[in-house]
Amino acid sequence: MAVVFSLPALISARFEAAAGADPELRGATKPQFGHYQTNLALRMAKSVGKPPREVAEDLVSRVQLDDLCEPPEIAGPGFINLRVKASVLAAAATELLRDERTGLPRAEVAQTVVVDYSSPNVAKQMHVGHLRSTIIGDCFARVLGALGHRVIRQNHLGDWGRQFGMLVEQILDEGLDVTTLDLPGAEALYQRANAHLKASEEFAQRARDRVVALQGGDEQTRRIWRQLIDISLAGFNATYRRMGILLTDADLAGESSYNEDLPVIAADLEHRGLAVMDDGALVVFAEGFETPAIIRNSQGGYGYICTDLAAVRRRVGVMRANRLIYVVGVPQTFHFEQVFAVSRMAGYLPADVLAEHVGFGQVLGPDGKKFSTREGTAYPLEQLLNEAEEHAAPDVALAAIKYADLSSGLQKDYTFDVERMTATTGDTGPYLQYAHARACGILRKADADGISYDAVTVVDSPEEQNVALLLTRFGETVELVAKTLQPHRLCGYLFELASALSVFYEQCPVLKSEGEVRASRLALWRAGERVLATGLGLLGISAPDRM
Ligand code: ARG
Numbered sequence: 001m002a003v004v005f006s007l008p009a010l011i012s013a014r015f016e017a018a019a020g021a022d023p024e025l026r027g028a029t030k031p032q033f034g035h036y037q038t039n040l041a042l043r044m045a046k047s048v049g050k051p052p053r054e055v056a057e058d059l060v061s062r063v064q065l066d067d068l069c070e071p072p073e074i075a076g077p078g079f080i081n082l083r084v085k086a087s088v089l090a091a092a093a094t095e096l097l098r099d100e101r102t103g104l105p106r107a108e109v110a111q112t113v114v115v116d117y118s119s120p121n122v123a124k125q126m127h128v129g130h131l132r133s134t135i136i137g138d139c140f141a142r143v144l145g146a147l148g149h150r151v152i153r154q155n156h157l158g159d160w161g162r163q164f165g166m167l168v169e170q171i172l173d174e175g176l177d178v179t180t181l182d183l184p185g186a187e188a189l190y191q192r193a194n195a196h197l198k199a200s201e202e203f204a205q206r207a208r209d210r211v212v213a214l215q216g217g218d219e220q221t222r223r224i225w226r227q228l229i230d231i232s233l234a235g236f237n238a239t240y241r242r243m244g245i246l247l248t249d250a251d252l253a254g255e256s257s258y259n260e261d262l263p264v265i266a267a268d269l270e271h272r273g274l275a276v277m278d279d280g281a282l283v284v285f286a287e288g289f290e291t292p293a294i295i296r297n298s299q300g301g302y303g304y305i306c307t308d309l310a311a312v313r314r315r316v317g318v319m320r321a322n323r324l325i326y327v328v329g330v331p332q333t334f335h336f337e338q339v340f341a342v343s344r345m346a347g348y349l350p351a352d353v354l355a356e357h358v359g360f361g362q363v364l365g366p367d368g369k370k371f372s373t374r375e376g377t378a379y380p381l382e383q384l385l386n387e388a389e390e391h392a393a394p395d396v397a398l399a400a401i402k403y404a405d406l407s408s409g410l411q412k413d414y415t416f417d418v419e420r421m422t423a424t425t426g427d428t429g430p431y432l433q434y435a436h437a438r439a440c441g442i443l444r445k446a447d448a449d450g451i452s453y454d455a456v457t458v459v460d461s462p463e464e465q466n467v468a469l470l471l472t473r474f475g476e477t478v479e480l481v482a483k484t485l486q487p488h489r490l491c492g493y494l495f496e497l498a499s500a501l502s503v504f505y506e507q508c509p510v511l512k513s514e515g516e517v518r519a520s521r522l523a524l525w526r527a528g529e530r531v532l533a534t535g536l537g538l539l540g541i542s543a544p545d546r547m
Pocket of ligand 1: 116119120121156157308328
């Protein structure tokens, strides 16, 4: 019997079979109540027209559980308390230990999932908003991939638009060799161009003409534009490597890559009567939206929305995606609602393809205000990484940042508090790394002493049982993250596991115990270590074996 692939699911299925209802199992609140509790009898009592305790007794006599649990107990008004058999917990932990996927289920239907994330803008450094998108999107890519889905990462680089007119013009004015710039240098150039634009109407006109030249494919303009992209990418890629992010150049699908699709989209929408002319602009009025979606403005330019429509069309039509995920800050919620609505109207997004915008909140500074530099500009990501590294080794600092970003609800703002984030106690990334390193330490010691172990056979104490129970929940937790796109559920689970291992460590001596108990405890440590390492990996966090 394979039990590691979710014990609660297995128990729930037994209730479903006998009563046709989900027991909605909950963890017991106290060890003396067993391991799980269900209030199913209380919920059913009304419709059955019998006292809940009687319903509970009836349920208990009908649900076949004796291979998994001790005889169920009925408590209080009619709760059913379940205690998993120690032998089943031992078997589950052993199974997980021997499973090369560490108990991760494989999706029954593998989907093609596009994850749009990071997506910084050329000639600007990534800021804290891009940090969140990069970390969260990377976690989704890892989780979905681990469950056997086909993940297509898309970095929707901001490499097109009116700003390139002023950038190129400024470069020519200054006689600058772009290839000598780094990313901060490019950003400084951006600021000079912006100031110039505001100060001089003559420059502003040249910038507008330069946009036309860029769109028309003028050779010199395109060459400088390309150089700007290349130096920006060098900077972005360095950050991705530094942060252990999966993105590579193969995942790039910048805005400019949709240029040729834009007039096609406009014509398609117009011919089918979905888009109409309004004040010289081509727009779509989607139901439920106060403002229309602008496909082409009155100057003939295509904007952000049209590019995203083209992206949807390519992702569904060419890449055959079943699910589209966009990891972009909350302020763009309206944009994506509109893009999805228009895409549905146009048939670019069929009803069976799921499109989700995963918005996230802001990163706040220690003063509780939006995180920015002393000059009031967006806080560059690199600076933030440097700060965290002043408090901890690079991979620990990175764990601190990633975990802080993933462990609270995504929509919530969170405070960038380096001291708290890098602490090795409390609900932090470094604490989880530490828990993993401690497990490795125990196992290393056992290896050095030549002690062998290969199965969990004794799980008699509540501490051992708690660890084993948690291990059986790993797979369903990861599945839940894939479904809900809420990484904090995995963080919470791993923190619970680390805490359970810590109690196990304090209460149950390993190397000082003997014989079968010792071997079994070591095997349980190994299983815990595997789940911690795999789970951290899914968050994009390294699991060093010593700290
Ligand atoms: N470049 C945009 C920004 O920095 C984010 C792009 C998000 N992705 C998309 N498909 N629109 O705000």
